[in-house]
Amino acid sequence: MGFTSYLNTSFDFDSETFETINKVVFDAFIPLRVGYRYQKPEGGFFFRIGYTPFFNVPVRAGKIWSFNPYWAGLSFGKSF
Template sequence: MNLKHKYLFFFVLFLIVAISFRGTAQTEDVKFTAKQAVYLEVGGNAGRYAINYGRIIHQKGKLKLNASAGFSMFHDRLNAKTTWLPVVPVEISALYGKSNHHLELGMGVTSYLTRRLGFDSETFQTTDKVVFDAGIPLRIGYRYQKPEGGFFFRAGYTPIINFPTGGGEEWSFEPRFAGLSIGKSF
């Protein structure tokens, strides 16, 4: 490791330690009275966008457990034919923090319909069919939510593990996803 990388490493280490001391300076846990949230997520678990509802289902000290579900519709245009396909992301996440600022870790299942082109080797014709597909989104991110409710924001890295359903052939990992959510907690 050259000198430049050592300085960068120690600077990042210093920032992490400084942030952790700042996070422990809060003295008392705050109970969340606004346990529900409605928000728009761009990117994230659904891939493009989704309208979501979330609820804090358990809280103890700094730890809160949240369950959420959403809905979205995507259009797929193929051969001058447009098909609307539903997407349903469901997620369980853990929030760690005392008041407004939280580390969020979670995972879920996103089920969706998609179109697949097939080929019939006997008739030499292509087939266009709608099939069920699903993925397992993971989440690590930041969440801003006031205990008493109001403005809600979160940002996260959300890679997706696709599993073989609906004609898919093998498991795959898609690391290039992230999401932003804005809404209201109440």
């Protein structure tokens, strides 16, 4: 579990003046990770698999908490 903040570019459209407005906004999310790692103590082949959903944090007015459950990872390697 962690906390990640970042700057994001937001494009808005003003329907009265037909102009686009480019804003840089602060966003954040909380990633979670549940996984399994197989690695022998003497080295050699290893692999890991993880499920990594995250929550979007409502740092601006008008945003709500949202959950994104669609991330996972798989890795293979060699340890020595």
